[in-house]
Amino acid sequence: MTTWLRRIWHLLNRSRRERELVREMNEHRESMHDPSRFGDTHRLLEYSRDAWGWNWLDDALQDLRLGVRGLMRAPAFAITGVLILAFGIGLNLTLYQMASVGLLRPPALKDPETLARFRRMAPNSSTTTIPYPITQVVAEDRSVLTAVFVEAFAGVVWGKDLVHIPALFVSPNWFSELGATPSAGRLFAEGIDTATSEPVAVVSHQFWRTQLAADPGAVGRTIDVNRKPVTVIGVSSREFTGTDLNQPHIWLVINQREHIFPDSPLLRDWNSDGVDMYGRFTQGTSPAAVRERMRALMAALHEERPDAVPADEWLEPAMATVNFMDPGDRRGIVTALSILGALTTLVLVVAATNVGNLVLSRASGRSRELGVRVALGAKRSRIVRQLMIETLPLAILGAALGVMLARWASATIAAVGGMPESVSFAPDWSTIAISLMLSVVTLLVIGAVPAWRVARQELIAAIKDGGQQISINLDRARLRRFMMGAQVCGSCLVLVLAAMMTRTLQRVLSNDLGFEYERAAILQPGLGRYGYDDERSIAYWNTVKSRVDQHPEVAALSIALAPPLGGRISETHFNDAPRLEVISNHVEPAFFTTMEIPVLLGRTFGPGDDPNASVIISRTLALAMYGSPDVVGRGFPRSEPTATIIGVVGDAHSIRIESAYTSELYRPLRNEDYVDAILIARSRGDAATLAPVLREAAATDSRILPGVNLLRDSFQSRVTGTRIASAIAVSTGLLTLLIACLGIFGVVSYGATLRVKEFGIHIALGAEASSVVRLVVRQIVWPVAIGMTLGVAAAGPIGMALTGGPIQLQVADPAAYAGALLLFVTSAVFAALAPAIRVITSDPVHALRHS
Amino acid sequence: MPKTAGLPPGTLILLILRVVQPGPLHGYAIAQRIRQLSSDQLSVEEGSLYPALQKALANGWLRADWATSDTGRQVRNYRVTTKGLKQLETEQDDYQRMADAIAAILEST
Numbered sequence: 028m029t030t031w032l033r034r035i036w037h038l039l040n041r042s043r044r045e046r047e048l049v050r051e052m053n054e055h056r057e058s059m060h061d062p063s064r065f066g067d068t069h070r071l072l073e074y075s076r077d078a079w080g081w082n083w084l085d086d087a088l089q090d091l092r093l094g095v096r097g098l099m100r101a102p103a104f105a106i107t108g109v110l111i112l113a114f115g116i117g118l119n120l121t122l123y124q125m126a127s128v129g130l131l132r133p134p135a136l137k138d139p140e141t142l143a144r145f146r147r148m149a150p151n152s153s154t155t156t157i158p159y160p161i162t163q164v165v166a167e168d169r170s171v172l173t174a175v176f177v178e179a180f181a182g183v184v185w186g187k188d189l190v191h192i193p194a195l196f197v198s199p200n201w202f203s204e205l206g207a208t209p210s211a212g213r214l215f216a217e218g219i220d221t222a223t224s225e226p227v228a229v230v231s232h233q234f235w236r237t238q239l240a241a242d243p244g245a246v247g248r249t250i251d252v253n254r255k256p257v258t259v260i261g262v263s264s265r266e267f268t269g270t271d272l273n274q275p276h277i278w279l280v281i282n283q284r285e286h287i288f289p290d291s292p293l294l295r296d297w298n299s300d301g302v303d304m305y306g307r308f309t310q311g312t313s314p315a316a317v318r319e320r321m322r323a324l325m326a327a328l329h330e331e332r333p334d335a336v337p338a339d340e341w342l343e344p345a346m347a348t349v350n351f352m353d354p355g356d357r358r359g360i361v362t363a364l365s366i367l368g369a370l371t372t373l374v375l376v377v378a379a380t381n382v383g384n385l386v387l388s389r390a391s392g393r394s395r396e397l398g399v400r401v402a403l404g405a406k407r408s409r410i411v412r413q414l415m416i417e418t419l420p421l422a423i424l425g426a427a428l429g430v431m432l433a434r435w436a437s438a439t440i441a442a443v444g445g446m447p448e449s450v451s452f453a454p455d456w457s458t459i460a461i462s463l464m465l466s467v468v469t470l471l472v473i474g475a476v477p478a479w480r481v482a483r484q485e486l487i488a489a490i491k492d493g494g495q496q497i498s499i500n501l502d503r504a505r506l507r508r509f510m511m512g513a514q515v516c517g518s519c520l521v522l523v524l525a526a527m528m529t530r531t532l533q534r535v536l537s538n539d540l541g542f543e544y545e546r547a548a549i550l551q552p553g554l555g556r557y558g559y560d561d562e563r564s565i566a567y568w569n570t571v572k573s574r575v576d577q578h579p580e581v582a583a584l585s586i587a588l589a590p591p592l593g594g595r596i597s598e599t600h601f602n603d604a605p606r607l608e609v610i611s612n613h614v615e616p617a618f619f620t621t622m623e624i625p626v627l628l629g630r631t632f633g634p635g636d637d638p639n640a641s642v643i644i645s646r647t648l649a650l651a652m653y654g655s656p657d658v659v660g661r662g663f664p665r666s667e668p669t670a671t672i673i674g675v676v677g678d679a680h681s682i683r684i685e686s687a688y689t690s691e692l693y694r695p696l697r698n699e700d701y702v703d704a705i706l707i708a709r710s711r712g713d714a715a716t717l718a719p720v721l722r723e724a725a726a727t728d729s730r731i732l733p734g735v736n737l738l739r740d741s742f743q744s745r746v747t748g749t750r751i752a753s754a755i756a757v758s759t760g761l762l763t764l765l766i767a768c769l770g771i772f773g774v775v776s777y778g779a780t781l782r783v784k785e786f787g788i789h790i791a792l793g794a795e796a797s798s799v800v801r802l803v804v805r806q807i808v809w810p811v812a813i814g815m816t817l818g819v820a821a822a823g824p825i826g827m828a829l830t831g832g833p834i835q836l837q838v839a840d841p842a843a844y845a846g847a848l849l850l851f852v853t854s855a856v857f858a859a860l861a862p863a864i865r866v867i868t869s870d871p872v873h874a875l876r877h878s
Numbered sequence: 879m880p881k882t883a884g885l886p887p888g889t890l891i892l893l894i895l896r897v898v899q900p901g902p903l904h905g906y907a908i909a910q911r912i913r914q915l916s917s918d919q920l921s922v923e924e925g926s927l928y929p930a931l932q933k934a935l936a937n938g939w940l941r942a943d944w945a946t947s948d949t950g951r952q953v954r955n956y957r958v959t960t961k962g963l964k965q966l967e968t969e970q971d972d973y974q975r976m977a978d979a980i981a982a983i984l985e986s987t
Contacts, residue, residue: 033938051954052928055906059924066925074929079936 037079048075086409087416094417097389104389105421108382109167111766112473114424115378116465117432118759119371123461124437135268137206139347141308143317144270146353148343153597157342158301158335159281159294164328165342166302171312171320175301176201177281178270179293179554183253184732185277187239191734192234194252194285195275196302202229204307205270211235212246212261215280222282228257232265234276252277253287253732258535270305270351288576289730290558297335299555300703306344314344363829370521370825374763376464377517379472380510381770387477388419397481406509407483411460414478418470426466430458440755473739476510511774512817518760518767519818519851520825525753525760526843527826532753534744541645541679542591543623543709544738546582548717550575550706551734552725564701567728572723575708580716585621591681591707592741602653603665610682611692613638613700618693619676621709629659629674636673638695648690662673666786670694680846714739764851768858771807776862786866796867802865811855819844885920890930892973893920895939895958902943904953905931914970931956939965 037044049072056065076082098105136142143167147154159177168173176198183194199221202214214229228250230239240244249256257279268274281302285291293299308317321342326337345351352360397410405413550571554564568586574586589612599609616632618627627646642663649656649672652665655677662668676693683689696704710717714737725733779786789799826838885893897903897911908931909924936942939962947953958966 030936030938034936037936047954048928048932050952051905052925054951054953055909055924055928058906063913064924066923068925071925071928074926075932101958 034079034081038081038084041081045072045076048072058515075210087412090413090416091419093413095420097417098420101389104385107769108385108421108473109236109424109428111378111382111769112469113428113432113760114766115375116426116429116462117471118438119368119375119465120429120433120458120462121436121440122364122367122371124433124458125440126368127457135266136270136347137204138307141310141312142204142347143306143308143314143340143344144347144351145304145306145321145344147340149266149337149340153343155303158299160297161325161328161336162302162304165306165321165324168320168324169309171309171317172306173309174200174204174307175304176204177304179281179284179302181288182734183277183279183287185249189254189732192238193273194277194279195269196279196281198281201278204305207267208264210264211243212259214261214263215278220280220283222285224283226255226257226283227260227280227840228252228284229261229263229278230259231274231276231278232267233274235262238276243734252279255287257287270303288556291556293555296555297332304342308344314346314566315342318342337455360662363583366825366828370524371759373517374521375469376472377514377763378766379469380514381773382418382421382469383473383477383766384510384770385773386414386473387481394481410481411475411478414481415470415474417559418474421473422466422470425469425717426462429465430462433458435464438840487780500662508806511770511807512814514767514770515811515814515855516818516821519815519847520821521756521763522760522847522851523819523822523838523844524826524829525756526847527755527822527838527840528753530840530843536653540681541624541677542681544592544742546712546714547591547621547707547709547738548721549593549734549738549741550721550725551590551736552728553734554704554731557728557730559702561698561701564704565689565698568701568704568706570727571706571724574727575706575720578720580710580712580720582709583621583713585615585617586696586701586704586706587618588696588704589682590705591622592738593682593705599692601652601664604648604690605650606688607651608689609648609692610689611694612682613694613696617697618707619643621707622679622681623709624679624681625677626832627675627677628644628656629672631674632695633747636695638697640670641673641695642670643676643693644672645676645678645691647678648692649675651690733789760847764854767851768854771811771855772858772861773801775807775859776865778806779862779866783866790867799867800860800863803866804859807859810821811859815848815851819848828831889973890926891934891939892966892969894927894930894934894956895962895969897941898956898958899963899966902945902955902957904945904947904955906953908956934962937965938962 052065052068052071056062056068059065076085147157147161158178159179161173162177165172178198178201181194181196182191183188185192197215199215199217199219203216207214209229210232212229215227220227230245231737234747235241235245239248242248245259246261248259250259251257255440263278267510279287281294284294292304306317308314318341325336325340325342326338329338329340343353345353349357400410400413401407440662442462534656552571554567559567572584575581599611601607601609614632619631626643629643631643632641644652644658644663646656649658652658652663653661658672658675661672663670663672679691680689681691706721708717708721718737721735722733725731725735786799786802789802822844823838893912894908897908897915899973903911909927912920915922931940931942934956935942938959940956941959943966945953945955
């Protein structure tokens with residue numbers, strides 16, 4: 028038994044051991060002729076305790092008891108302190124958890140270090156999807172990849188009620204390469220689930236639970252997908268996330284896709300949008316080697332099929348270990364997150380500082396008590412320890428509540444943001460480690476700094492004057508003013524950023540998207556899946572258009588290639604306007620009327636316009652490229668014209684609503700666009716009346732199961748993310764404001780209480796109320812002013828750095844600054860004046876008599 | 879640690895270990911033995927024995943067991959452990975060295 032174990036054993040049995048010792052000593056005493064020579068039993072017991080080395084623990088427990096008792100006597104202080112700390116710690120943990128789930132933690136997949144997603148790259152452009160035939164050519168080459176597998180998202184309808192659900196078509200080896208295991212039945216397997224075998228599906232755990240009523244006999248059941256029978260062979264495990272957070276309800280085998288979408292050319296078409304491609308590296312192969320091999324493969328394909336594969340293309344791997352993200356994108360996001368992390372840490376420091384200030388105020392009020400302790404022989408380290416341990420309950424409670432808060436907040440954000448159930452926010456070891464670290468930092472700020480500060484004072488002198496001098500010293504202490512300045516700085520910064528975010532959201536929400544979305548609806552039949560060619564598509568659309576047009580509710584309609592507020596984005600950069608992302612769309616002449624995008628100069632398309640040689644550009648693009656909107660008739664793009672500008676239209680953000688640096692470009696619809704095209708219709712009244720009209724018109728081909736959605740719904744779902752971010756920012760901003768005001772209030776009011784005698788004399792001698800207020804408030808003016816200046820000055824650069832990540836911010840927004848400052852100054856003035864007014868309205872004689 | 883009148887500092891434990899070396903003794907008996915062996919020269923506050931005993935227990939030099947004494951009373955007998963014997967040896971050596979050194983100084987001149 029080592030010494031330490033023996034000591035711990037003793038500690039655990041201490042009361043029994045000590046009873047025994049007392050009994051033993053008493054026996055000894057009674058046996059003596061002269062018991063007085065034995066000594067004081069109590070003192071000897073104390074020395075015996077010393078021998079076991081547990082006295083420090085007793086002292087600590089005693090301090091803790093004292094602290095808890097003190098907190099219970101001041102419940103308002105305790106609750107405020109705990110809430111402030113819980114908020115500070117909770118905010119940090121929430122951000123950390125969201126970031127770690129979304130970005131930092133690699134997906135829970137088998138061997139992520141050899142797994143990559145591929146993007147198709149050309150010198151000036153990139154696409155995330157790759158035509159299926161190309162992926163099959165890559166799959167046959169085994170030199171750098173041991174396996175290639177693909178996935179393609181699609182909406183299907185399920186059951187007799189034709190409910191739309193998200194589906195993912197995957198290669199048969201998809202599950203095994205990702206290392207998934209089923210919770211029931213089996214998953215797809217190569218060689219078993221082939222194009223010709225019976226169509227099968229794997230359903231998600233969530234789907235099985237909610238839609239199949241957790242039916243234990245679900246495996247083997249036949250369900251209808253797109254009105255075709257499909258056998259369920261398995262249920263995914265609850266934890267399985269797939270390759271990203273967009274989880275389908277059902278997985279289907281891509282080789283069997285034509286069973287669900289007959290005549291779909293996806294698997295044969297070299298020019299289609301294609302599929303997401305993943306590959307498993309052979310052991311020890313570097314991404315660079317894979318990239319070079321892909322370049323060679325694509326060059327060979329270019330020789331073979333120059334129409335489908337242009338020269339100079341390659342496939343770029345992005346590793347699973349970095350969440351399949353492009354290194355540049357990831358760096359941007361990590362930078363934005365680090366800044367957010369720094370901000371939330373700042374909020375925590377502000378919060379802790381505030382509690383620290385409160386503790387300091389309380390401690391300085393107790394200088395007489397501490398003075399007595401010093402006089403009785405307590406060392407300064409003992410005083411610091413006492414003050415620190417007294418704050419321990421605050422820190423512990425704050426941390427515990429913070430962890431709960433973070434769990435709740437992450438779960439709420441996940442639920443609102445539509446994250447799949449499989450995403451777990453249960454705190455892992457890293458979360459716990461981080462919360463512990465945060466608590467220690469907090470404890471140091473709220474406990475150690477004020478304690479050290481108090482203990483440095485001449486505490487014994489406090490006994491003589493009742494702590495007057497020390498109180499005044501502490502009240503004027505530089506540290507206290509610095510702490511308050513820091514918290515003012517932090518809360519101003521957060522407030523300005525929150526104002527920027529809110530303003531950005533407001534801009535998105537207020538209808539300056541440049542087009543009308545409230546009364547519009549979209550019909551997406553997906554003709555390609557049903558084997559339509561260009562000619563049949565045009566005929567189909569003509570029928571549908573005339574059927575829709577006949578309806579009295581329909582005010583305007585147009586066909587376009589990319590759906591407004593939809594996901595399909597094709598963007599280009601022009602050397603003539605390098606800072607602008609240009610998003611292009613192919614549209615019918617009536618598009619601008621339907622979308623209510625004003626034609627500013629020139630005209631819309633006409634029947635004679637060559638689809639490859641005429642463009643309509645938006646105002647921002649005209650200004651960026653030519654410096655003037657008056658560009659009708661000029662060549663486009665400016666330096667190497669391939670087309671003529673026939674019109675300039677108002678700025679619309681029809682495709683990507685969040686981005687401030689985008690512009691749109693329109694070309695006439697080509698014959699080959701009709702297969703993938705969509706129809707936009709605008710109603711005279713409520714857009715909801717359009718849905719049955721569009722569905723009915725689309726049913727001119729009874730096989731087609733069209734997607735119909737209202738633009739206002741798409742808009743709402745598109746702004747959810749920004750809305751959440753903004754809500755978080757605003758609540759954070761308001762809470763930090765509240766904390767800062769509490770801090771100001773606390774400092775001023777405590778200062779006023781401590782110096783009540785001094786103010787009493789001033790008032791008794793007939794000082795003006797305003798001069799007394801000045802006296803009370805004077806000490807905080809400079810720290811507040813400097814803190815505000817620094818906070819506001821930092822907001823610009825930090826906002827700039829945040830933009831370009833996932834958050835869009837308009838930094839140069841005077842209204843945001845002005846609003847935030849006004850709010851802050853007003854609140855600060857109230858917080859500072861409230862205690863000052865209490866001083867001048869109180870009875871000075873009363874104060875003098877009682878101090 | 880209490881001051882033990884008449885004892886050089888740190889020697890109490892040495893004496894206790896030496897006294898219980900031949901066989902287990904209880905607290906009162908230890909005090910008696912020390913007084914006896916020193917022919918009443920070393921007078922200590924007897925209670926100060928107990929903190930020293932606790933220190934020896936904490937360090938694992940002694941072990942204690944309850945037993946019934948010859949007079950029929952419940953007493954706690956202390957016995958020295960192997961670790962205690964080693965400690966006794968060290969302390970004895972240390973003490974011897976110190977005593978020799980002091981003696982050498984006193985016998986000079």
